[in-house]
Amino acid sequence: MKAKRETDFRRTVIDLVRARHPVLLVESHEDSRVLEVLSDVARDPALKRPRNVVAFTLSRGLHVPGEMGKAVAPVDALAAAMKVPDPTIFVFFDLQHFLGGKGRAPEPAIVRGLQDVAREFRTGQVPHTLVIVAPSLDLPVELEKEVSVVDLPLPSRVEIEVVLDAIISANAAQIEVDLSEDDRQRLLQAAQGLTLGEAENAFARAIASDRRLDAGDIELVLEEKRQTIKKSGLLEFIDDPGSIDDIGGLENLKTWLDKRNGSWLPSAQEWSIPAPKGVLITGVPGCGKSLTAKCMSSLWGLPLLRMDVGRVFSGLVGSSEQNMRASLKLAEAVAPSILWIDEIEKGFGSAGGGDSGTSQRVFGTFLTWLQEKSQPVFVIATANKIDNLPPELLRKGRFDEIFFVDLPTTAELKVIWKIQLEQRLTPDSKASGDIEINNSLLGRLAEESNGFSGAEVAEAVVSACFDAYSERRALRDTDLIRTIKNTVPLSTTQAEQIRAIREWASQRAVAATSAQDQSEYEIPVPVDTGDVASWRGGRRIDF
Incomplete structure (x- = not known):
């Protein structure tokens, strides 16, 4: 069974291929996963003419996946792609090394080659599609109107479960599996937010240590997640958030949070209620706003991720928006989760100006996600000077409630x-x-x-x-x-x-x-x- 989020990605790619969008961009570290999905798309009945799949890498040039190839320069590979007579989905890896970013200028020959491909694939007699796959890519301005960006979410619980079952099956004769159904679900949840390769590494490490897979391995998988989040440099995984009993007073706020405990679970849908969006807590400094955010994790039993808005902003044009999208994407992959934004006014309080519109674009990305997010990510934001925040953030529908914390x-x-x-x-x-x-x-x-x-x-x-x-x-x-x-x-x-x-x-x-x-x-x-x-x-x- 395909997970819904991957199905959405697959359907989007099918629509774009049928509409003859010439060049697509998929930002992902998971080359094998993208190639697998695209190979499936190429055989989909929705395409009146099935496509071949041909990949390009610097080491093997143009080649059929699973077969050996011969290294050629990217510009020669692009030229060769335009001469292929059969409908094909070309999957190009490694182009990020030639398209600039991080202070590097793009190579003009590659940019022109992609422009030629885009024009030929859009109007040529043979329906081709070129898909660029890169972990991260800042498109040159010449290609912004030629390339359609398609978002591939991190793997869902269903996809991770397939990996878990596969590694258990491959080693069944040598290992012991002692997992209740509840432990199994907790193990899968612990692995959410990892790529398929990272999840496989975590499961393999858990099994290799003692030839067992049990509830004790959940913490090891969580440690793999902490390392992944730490490497992202955008979110911080809070390990020891504390207990709600450590908060003196604020009973109204604590009661509000307690009533919504578990409301993200499928069983809550029987009461026709949506998962809570979030809460904004403002008030006098030092009166428990940040402590409440930390303690919510133990109250609800969910992972707590802290976003430092200052890390989101970058000196490179376009990087800030990409950082915000990556942060929100990671929070959704870990869902259900709690996303804590401390002193939000320091990050978004100046969304109006002086930086060529970067703050406004980042703020707009966050607002749209906050309003439209479908994954159970509860946002808890704290602010000391709430009057510095843009009114768009405070209107009804952004947060479920705004609480004021006064002196005790x-x-x-x-x-x-x-x-x-x-x-x-x-x-x-x-x-x-x-x-x-x-x-x-x-x-x-x-x-x-x-x-x-x-x-x-x-x-x-x-x-x-x-x-x-x-x-x-x-x-x-x-x-x-x-x-x-x-x-x-x-x-x-x-x-x-x-x-x-x-x-x-x-x-x-x-x-x-x-x-x-x-x-x-x-x-x-x-x-x-x-x-x-x-x-x-x-x-x-x-x-």
Whole structure:
């Protein structure tokens, strides 16, 4: 059974071949996979005249796949292709070395050769198609109107399952397979986002290590994925995101996330609900926005990918747009997944200008994907200065909800102090001993730290522990009180900015703090801040 996404690619290629689009470009590292799909396309009944398939590489020249050839120059191969009398799909590899990019000028003879091919294949008597396959290619401006770009997604779960079954079958007499159906599905999910070759390598390594394939190998496959994502240089795989219990307060936001847990699963369709698109979290710096993004991974049991928008932008014309498309493509291949964009305003806040339109094009690519994406990729974006963001990003339909995270209430401060103290004062810590973490202490600390953010509470505990360490003794409550009094919180030093954030959020966002916490306790506000507005055959392994 063909996976839907590959079927879409196949249908697109068939339509373009029938319409006699002369030159196609497929950006992919998977030469064998592309060649296999194109060979299948060439025999499709939808084509009234079946096509032959001829490949070109620098080492073997023009040759029938699976047979030996003789090296010829690309320009000679292009000229020879125009003289072939039978309908053919020519698959050219290695042309990226001649078409420029990364500061290199394209070779004029190759560019002209492709232009001649495009003209001949479009209007000639014999229906030919030339497909350029390259890992990455910046088309010369002369070819932009001649080449049709076709996107080949990373392999689906169905394709990866074929590879898994093939490698198990090829080594069945020498290995033991101990996988429940649930473990098998988790193993396949762990391999999504890898190419077929990468997935085969991961499965082979897992089997070769102990001649077994079991649930313990899932982590090894995940490590292969981490390496792949790391090599991309665009996304970061967050390994240890933390627990949702590490977040003090924000019950309204946590409840919203909990209600949507599992909503990307096929079973959720019985309730006629779509997979959630994402959430934008704005608010006072240091109050748990990034922590919430990290902890969502453990709450939902999904991989967390962090996008650094700064890495997307590149000094080469066209590279930024390509980087954005590659990032989104990788996130979809790993789906279901969580894509975290931290401080999104720093990447898209200047989408209007000064860079020849690059920011606008990258931003437009992201907006279109955010609106039209079909894969369950939940986007969680955080922002400190949301008023810097373009209004197009904030309109309904982009994100499911916009949440505002304010300074902690008194009730939330007590929870935050409890979490931070328990993390530091463990039984093995020499700082433990003199402090009893009870309601009385937590109430006093919350009162004294009125106007503190969660990050400032965490730093206050660390500073107090340093005081205790300097005297090689246990931590005392007086250390905590003294640290609080010696701290000037952000709510005081940036009172005007916080007031502006609150004024914006009062009419445009949902409070992350629960209604109960807001009604029973007054939100701590320093007096000068104003009022509160609230992703072949089996490989035999050499054992």
